[in-house]
Amino acid sequence: MGISRRGFGGLGLALLATSLGFPAIGASDLPRIKVGVLKFGTVSWELNTIKHHGLDRKNSVEVEVLDFAGEDATNVAMLAGDLDVIVSDWLWVSRQRSEGETLTLAPYSTAVGALMVENDSALRQLPDLVGKKIGVAGGPLDKSWLLIQGLAQQDHQLDLAKEAEIVYGAPPLLAEKALSGELDAVLNFWHFCARLEAEGFRRLVGADDAARGLGASGPVSALGYVFREEWADQNQEVALNFIRASSEAKALLASSDPEWQRLAPLVRAEGRALEVLRDRYREGIPQRPVAEEEQDAAKLYEVLATLGGEKLVGKARRMAPGTYWAALKA
CATH class of the missing domain: 3.40.190.10 (Periplasmic binding protein-like II)
Known part of the structure; x- marks a missing residue:
C-alpha cells in the first residue's frame, strides 16, 4: 500500500x-x-x-x-x-x-465489507467455504480479506486462500457474478454488500466480525x-x-x-x-x-x-x- x-x-x-x-x-x-x-x-x-x-x-x-x-x-x-x-x-x-x-x-x-451469500445458501460458517468459489474485491492484500483469513486460521485452522477457489476482481463485476450465481460467496466493499443485501443476500461473516475475533474491542x-x-x-x-x-x-x-x-x-x-x-x-x-x-x-x-x-x-x-x-x- x-x-x-x-x-x-x-x-x-x-x-x-x-x-x-x-x-x-x-x-x-x-x-x-x-x-x-x-x-x-x-x-x-x-x-x-x-x-x-x-x-x-x-x-x-x-x-x-x-x-x-x-x-x-x-x-x-x-x-x-x-x-x-x-x-x-x-x-x-x-x-x-x-x-x-x-x-x-x-x-x-x-463501515466495512462482508462475505455475502444468497439468503437460501447452505453456507453458514467459514468451514463451509472449503472447495467453494469466492469472489474477493480489492485483491489479495485487501485488509478485509486478510482479517477474514486470519479469523479462519485462528478459529478453524483453515487456510481459505488455499482451500477455496478465489476469484479476484473489480467490485461491480463481482457483484454481478454473485447475482448471476457464478460465485458461492463474495467479499465486497460495504456499499456493494448493501446493494446485494437488497437483492436477497445475507452476511456470512463481516470484516468487523473478524476484527473483533482477532482482538478489537469495538468498531474500528x-x-x-x-x-x-x-x-x-x-x-x-x-x-x-x-x-x-x-x-x-x-x-x-x-x-x-x-x-x-x-x-x-x-x-x-x-x-x-x-x-x-x-x-x-x-x-x-x-x-x-x-x-x-x-x-x-x-x-x-x-x-x-x-x-x-x-x-x-x-x-x-x-x-x-x-x-x-x-x-x-x-
Whole structure:
C-alpha cells in the first residue's frame, strides 16, 4: 500500500472538475479546504450534504470538493501538496509516516465489507467455504480479506486462500457474478454488500466480525479523513471546524430519511436498495473515543502485518505513532 508501488502517470487526466453539481467557489474570506475524493465514491454523499446545507460555512470554512478518477491519484495529489484532505485508511497513513511523510487522520467510517451469500445458501460458517468459489474485491492484500483469513486460521485452522477457489476482481463485476450465481460467496466493499443485501443476500461473516475475533474491542474505522499533521497543527481551528462540519453532516444523515431521498440520484439507488445503504451507512458512523479506536487499530495492524507482510505495511511491524491526529484524543 506504499506510494512507491503506485503509478504516478496520468495525474493530470485524473483530476476532474469540481464535483457534486456545485458551481466553482467564488471569492471568500473563509479558509478554504481542498478535499479530493473519488468521483463516484460514498464520501461524496457526506460532502454533498455539507455543501447543500452550508455546514462548512456555518463552521467558518469553505470546502472545495475535487473529483479524482481513482484512489492512487488522490494519494499522489495529497503527497504532492495539491490537496488538504483526502480519504484513505490507517494502514496507508501509518506506512507513509514510517517512510517519512507526516500524514495523520480523523476517523471517517467504520463501515466495512462482508462475505455475502444468497439468503437460501447452505453456507453458514467459514468451514463451509472449503472447495467453494469466492469472489474477493480489492485483491489479495485487501485488509478485509486478510482479517477474514486470519479469523479462519485462528478459529478453524483453515487456510481459505488455499482451500477455496478465489476469484479476484473489480467490485461491480463481482457483484454481478454473485447475482448471476457464478460465485458461492463474495467479499465486497460495504456499499456493494448493501446493494446485494437488497437483492436477497445475507452476511456470512463481516470484516468487523473478524476484527473483533482477532482482538478489537469495538468498531474500528476502515477509512479516515487524511491530512498533513503540520498543516492541521498550524491551522488547528480550521481543521477542527472541517471535522465539525463532517460530524454535523453525519448527524443529519443519521436522523433524516428525507435527506437520503434528496441524495438518491447521487447514491444511484431507490426503494429497498436506498434504505439498506442508508442503514449500513448509519451503522458505520464512528461513535467511540478516538484513543480507544486507535488502540484497536494498533492491535489489528500487528495482525495484518503478520498476514500481509512487507508488501502490505512495508518494514514497520507496528502502527506508527501519530497515525490518529493527536488533537482529537484531547
